[in-house]
Structures are given as structure tokens and as C-alpha cells.
Amino acid sequence: MNLSCDVLVAGGGVAGIASAVSAARKGAHTVLVEKNCFPGGTAVNCMHRYICGLYSSCPALPCGTLNGGIADEICEEIVKLAPGTKPVRMGKVHLFPFVTGDFTNVLRALCEKQEGLEFFYETRIDSVKSERGNIRRAFAKGPNGELQISPRAVIDCSGDGAIIRMSGASYYLSPPEERQLAGFCFKIEGIKDPGDMAPVSVPYYISQAAIEKKIPCYLKYTKFYHGNTEGEGYCLMSLLPGENTEKTDEARKNAVKIHDILKRTISSFRNSEISGMSSVIAERDGLRMKGEYTLTEEDVLSGRKFHDGVIKSAWPVELWDIKKGPIYRYLEPGTCYEIPLRCLKSNSIRNLYCAGRCISASRRALGSTRVMGTCISTGEQAGLAAVKELRVP
Ligand SMILES: Cc1cc2nc3c(=O)[nH]c(=O)nc-3n(C[C@H](O)[C@H](O)[C@H](O)COP(=O)(O)OP(=O)(O)OC[C@H]3O[C@@H](n4cnc5c(N)ncnc54)[C@H](O)[C@@H]3O)c2cc1C
The missing domain is CATH 3.30.70 (Alpha-Beta Plaits)
Structure with a gap:
């Protein structure tokens, strides 16, 4: 089957769902391809129970999420299925609890009711063709055979940077002994x-x-x-x-x-x-795109703001060190840092964006940006940015 679209989103984890929904809401014909038969990626596979990274680092119970948007919508829908759910405090941070079944239902419904969004489950992108600094085609296999997709823009939400690697875009990858x-x-x-x-x-x-x-x-x-x-x-x-x-x-x-x-x-x-x-082993660390800017640990801990800052986060730098176990470095209470849009745009492939775990961040900054709340918001912003540059009518 041959298919053309405005925006192709690779991966239906939390970042991919948010990317695809935000792009389709702006009128872009959007195709979302997910190799599993369910949405939610690592969060579902690894049976997570809390969305981290939604709130500021203030000691009192926060009144709203830092970024609003689709992250808020997901929390509101979870509350409808499990009335009374509210953020809980653990140590210095606040988390939003959920149960896996409700979470997948919320994500599935968000996609199903979205006009202009085509979702292909159990379909895996195996290769892409890049020409003159743009991705022109993606080749996928699913239950109905081969799928050839010609996208105008691509958002890599595969968690492990599958499209970044296949397209020949530049990336960072730490040696296994330095990963989390x-x-x-x-x-x-x-x-x-x-x-x-x-x-x-x-x-x-x-x-x-x-x-x-x-x-x-x-x-x-x-x-x-x-x-x-x-x-x-x-x-x-x-x-x-x-x-x-x-x-x-x-x-x-x-x-x-x-x-x-x-x-x-x-x-x-x-x-x-x-x-x-779990059905697979979940990596905290992996391939990250080299974007127009690379977020650093110093940016995170100093609460840095940017002229093109589009996402806020106050989650600590949480590193699961091979030798020492989990290590947390916190921001000053009440502060947050921003992620610039440039971290979501490839510095080498013109129509390639990314969101979620593979954004342009240093290994240590990833210790903060990789949590679900932040991934949802990078997804939403990557979807908006891709459509804006395509100038979909
Ligand atoms: C052990 C562990 C515990 C964690 N605990 C928490 C926690 O409690 N709370 C929290 O907020 N965060 C937690 N995190 C972090 C968080 O789960 C992830 O970083 C986040 O869910 C990543 O979302 P994502 O959408 O970027 O990627 P993923 O969730 O990895 O989604 C990527 C999706 O892309 C699909 N895909 C990949 N390649 C292809 C391809 N070629 N074609 C089609 N589809 C493809 C995958 O099947 C997957 O569904 C934890 C992480 C780990 C590893």
C-alpha cells in the first residue's frame, strides 16, 4: 500500500500520541505507526504507575501542570475513569498516579476520536529513504503487508531514535558502560x-x-x-x-x-x-538526536530559559548509575527550566523532528527530560512545529 501524508509519526508511546494528535488538530494529514498492538510504549510495557515531570518543584501541592495542553487532557481523562485521582507527593516531587488499563484506554480514545489521524498498530518502520537532506519515504511492514509512506515531515518518537539512525541524521550515543x-x-x-x-x-x-x-x-x-x-x-x-x-x-x-x-x-x-x-527490557538511555541545540545538565539545574523555550520542566536529573544506583540532583524549589524548540529539530535532516526520549539533550540532561510528563509535552510541541513549518492551510 502506498500512502502520502503531511506528518509521519514513528512510535505510539506517550510522545508519539501527543505529536500525532497535536499535528492532526492543526489540520495536517497525520499517520502514526506503532509496532506494538497497544499505545503507550515503555510506560505500558514497564507497568509504570506514576506520570513524572508534570509539576513544578514547589513543596506545596501544585495547582496545575507546568505545560497544560495534552498532558492536562490525559490527566483529566484518567480522573474521569478513576474519580478522585490526584497528584501525590513523594519526597521532593509530585507525581500523577494511574493504572495501566485506564491509561491505554485514554491514549487509544484520544487517537480514535482525532480527525485526520490514521493509526497503524503492529506496523514497524524498517527503513527510510533520505534525499538531499530530507526524508522522502518510509518503508514499514504490518498485518496487511508492506506500507510505503511519503511524508512531508517526520517526527521520530520511537524512544530509541530508530528513524534518526535510519535517515543518516547526526546523533549522540553513549557507550553502554556510561548509560543508565x-x-x-x-x-x-x-x-x-x-x-x-x-x-x-x-x-x-x-x-x-x-x-x-x-x-x-x-x-x-x-x-x-x-x-x-x-x-x-x-x-x-x-x-x-x-x-x-x-x-x-x-x-x-x-x-x-x-x-x-x-x-x-x-x-x-x-x-x-x-x-x-514486561514484554521487553526498557532502556532509560539510548540514541539521542543532534538537534539545533543540545540541552545540558547545567541548563536543567540552573533553570535556564530560552527565547524559543516551548516546554517547561522541574524534574530532577535522575540518573540510574550502573555502579551507584539512582542519584538525584534537584533544581532550586519553585524553579523550572525550559526546553527550546531547537532540541526537537534535527541539525542535519531538514524535515526531521523528534520528541520524547530521543530529543537533543546531553546524557545527563536526559536524566531529567526522559520522564513521561515531559515526553508528552515535547510530543505536542514537535507536532505543532512540524505543521507550522509545512504551512498546512
Ligand atoms: C525502567 C524505567 C522506569 C521508568 N519509570 C517512569 C515512571 O515511573 N514515570 C515516568 O514518568 N517515567 C518513567 N520512565 C521514563 C518513561 O517511561 C520513558 O522515558 C517514556 O515513556 C518515553 O516515552 P517515548 O514516547 O519517548 O518512548 P516509548 O515509550 O519508548 O515509545 C516509543 C514507541 O515507539 C515504538 N517504536 C519503536 N521503533 C519503532 C519502529 N521502527 N516502528 C514503529 N514503532 C516503533 C515502540 O514500540 C514504542 O511504543 C521510566 C523508564 C524506564 C526505562
């Missing part, structure tokens, strides 16, 4: 009377097992949190970053080992069961 820990989540049900000690005692017993070499050392940064219903909990395992596509089976085996340790050492886990696992 990756993650793999599994859900446990049937935990009896967990009390308040489970979040503390689970990491303790896991790190003991790592010290005794019963499980690999990097698993010691595994986190545990309770779910919404009684007896439900989630273990977020930390894994080494890098070429992880072939390592899902190993992660599954380690999940089973961790669960066995918990069953043997914590009485409330004795009759519990694993009831779900």
Missing part, C-alpha cells in the same frame, strides 16, 4: 498483609541475595511498590543497559529467582504468584 540502568518489571499478586515494611524489606533481601551472588549484582537496585488492589505489588528490576533485545528470557528467569527469594524470606509473600511481566 535499564528496567524490567513484574507484577505479583496474593501478597498477604504486606504492612508498611514490604517496600523496605524487599530491596534488603534482594541486595543480600546479590551480595551472596545468588543473583547478578546489578539486580540489587530492584525496587518494590504496592499496587492499587489488595495483595498486588510490582518489582522493578534494574538491568545492565546495552544490547538488550535478546536478553528478555534472562530477565524473566531472574524475575522468577527474585520472586522465589521473596517467597522464602518474607512470610507475606509465601503464597504469592507472578501475574505479569
Whole structure:
């Protein structure tokens, strides 16, 4: 099948959904291609429970999100499905809670009701053709065979910069030993009377097992949190970053080992069961586009503003270090930094934009920009920018 469109969005994670909806709302014929059969990408696959990066860093409960727009709409729709949901404070930050099923329903509905937006699930972009500094064609495969798309502009929301790499655009990629820990989540049900000690005692017993070499050392940064219903909990395992596509089976085996340790050492886990696992290993760090500007950690921590600042964020620089585990560097309370539009525009391919995890940011600045709230807003702004430059009537 051959298809022409104004804007092609690659990837239907949170950034891709926001990009596609904002472009279509401006009248652009928009095509969104997602290789999974569901929207939401990493947030859904890794069973996230909180949207981070939506609020300012003030100690009081914030009254609104920093960027409004589609991020606000998503939160409002979640509240309709789960009345009473409101931001919660954890340490120095505020997060917006959600359950996976509601979240995918909200994202799916946002796309389905959007005129001018065509969504192709289970379809993967395998290659693109660039000519004279522009992407001219994208080649994808889906349930109905091959798809050849001729876009006027492309927004890479693939998380790992798939289109940036395929198009020959310039990019940054840190060596695996400098990247942040990756993650793999599994859900446990049937935990009896967990009390308040489970979040503390689970990491303790896991790190003991790592010290005794019963499980690999990097698993010691595994986190545990309770779910919404009684007896439900989630273990977020930390894994080494890098070429992880072939390592899902190993992660599954380690999940089973961790669960066995918990069953043997914590009485409330004795009759519990694993009831779900991530389908792939999720990377925090990866390929980032070289844009017209590259956001730095100094920009983030100093709360820098830009003449073309289009997104605000106050999320700390959160780095999951291979040797030291999670490290947080916070902005001054009440301040926020801006992400300039130039971070969303390629410096080498004229009709290429990006949003979400692969924007033009240094490795350390990515520690702040990669959270879902910020990804949604970079998506929305990339969609608007692409349409503005195309001058869609
Ligand atoms: C372990 C871990 C825990 C985290 N916890 C939190 C948290 O609690 N809260 C929070 O706010 N953030 C959290 N984050 C960060 C956050 O989940 C991600 O950075 C964010 O969701 C990225 O969104 P995205 O849309 O840029 O990319 P993704 O969510 O990765 O979406 C990219 C999409 O593109 C699709 N795709 C890729 N290549 C192709 C292709 N060639 N063709 C078609 N489709 C393609 C993928 O299938 C995917 O759906 C966490 C990240 C990790 C790794």
C-alpha cells in the first residue's frame, strides 16, 4: 500500500500520541505507526504507575501542570475513569498516579476520536529513504503487508531514535558502560498483609541475595511498590543497559529467582504468584538526536530559559548509575527550566523532528527530560512545529 501524508509519526508511546494528535488538530494529514498492538510504549510495557515531570518543584501541592495542553487532557481523562485521582507527593516531587488499563484506554480514545489521524498498530518502520537532506519515504511492514509512506515531515518518537539512525541524521550515543540502568518489571499478586515494611524489606533481601551472588549484582537496585488492589505489588528490576533485545528470557528467569527469594524470606509473600511481566527490557538511555541545540545538565539545574523555550520542566536529573544506583540532583524549589524548540529539530535532516526520549539533550540532561510528563509535552510541541513549518492551510 502506498500512502502520502503531511506528518509521519514513528512510535505510539506517550510522545508519539501527543505529536500525532497535536499535528492532526492543526489540520495536517497525520499517520502514526506503532509496532506494538497497544499505545503507550515503555510506560505500558514497564507497568509504570506514576506520570513524572508534570509539576513544578514547589513543596506545596501544585495547582496545575507546568505545560497544560495534552498532558492536562490525559490527566483529566484518567480522573474521569478513576474519580478522585490526584497528584501525590513523594519526597521532593509530585507525581500523577494511574493504572495501566485506564491509561491505554485514554491514549487509544484520544487517537480514535482525532480527525485526520490514521493509526497503524503492529506496523514497524524498517527503513527510510533520505534525499538531499530530507526524508522522502518510509518503508514499514504490518498485518496487511508492506506500507510505503511519503511524508512531508517526520517526527521520530520511537524512544530509541530508530528513524534518526535510519535517515543518516547526526546523533549522540553513549557507550553502554556510561548509560543508565535499564528496567524490567513484574507484577505479583496474593501478597498477604504486606504492612508498611514490604517496600523496605524487599530491596534488603534482594541486595543480600546479590551480595551472596545468588543473583547478578546489578539486580540489587530492584525496587518494590504496592499496587492499587489488595495483595498486588510490582518489582522493578534494574538491568545492565546495552544490547538488550535478546536478553528478555534472562530477565524473566531472574524475575522468577527474585520472586522465589521473596517467597522464602518474607512470610507475606509465601503464597504469592507472578501475574505479569514486561514484554521487553526498557532502556532509560539510548540514541539521542543532534538537534539545533543540545540541552545540558547545567541548563536543567540552573533553570535556564530560552527565547524559543516551548516546554517547561522541574524534574530532577535522575540518573540510574550502573555502579551507584539512582542519584538525584534537584533544581532550586519553585524553579523550572525550559526546553527550546531547537532540541526537537534535527541539525542535519531538514524535515526531521523528534520528541520524547530521543530529543537533543546531553546524557545527563536526559536524566531529567526522559520522564513521561515531559515526553508528552515535547510530543505536542514537535507536532505543532512540524505543521507550522509545512504551512498546512
Ligand atoms: C525502567 C524505567 C522506569 C521508568 N519509570 C517512569 C515512571 O515511573 N514515570 C515516568 O514518568 N517515567 C518513567 N520512565 C521514563 C518513561 O517511561 C520513558 O522515558 C517514556 O515513556 C518515553 O516515552 P517515548 O514516547 O519517548 O518512548 P516509548 O515509550 O519508548 O515509545 C516509543 C514507541 O515507539 C515504538 N517504536 C519503536 N521503533 C519503532 C519502529 N521502527 N516502528 C514503529 N514503532 C516503533 C515502540 O514500540 C514504542 O511504543 C521510566 C523508564 C524506564 C526505562
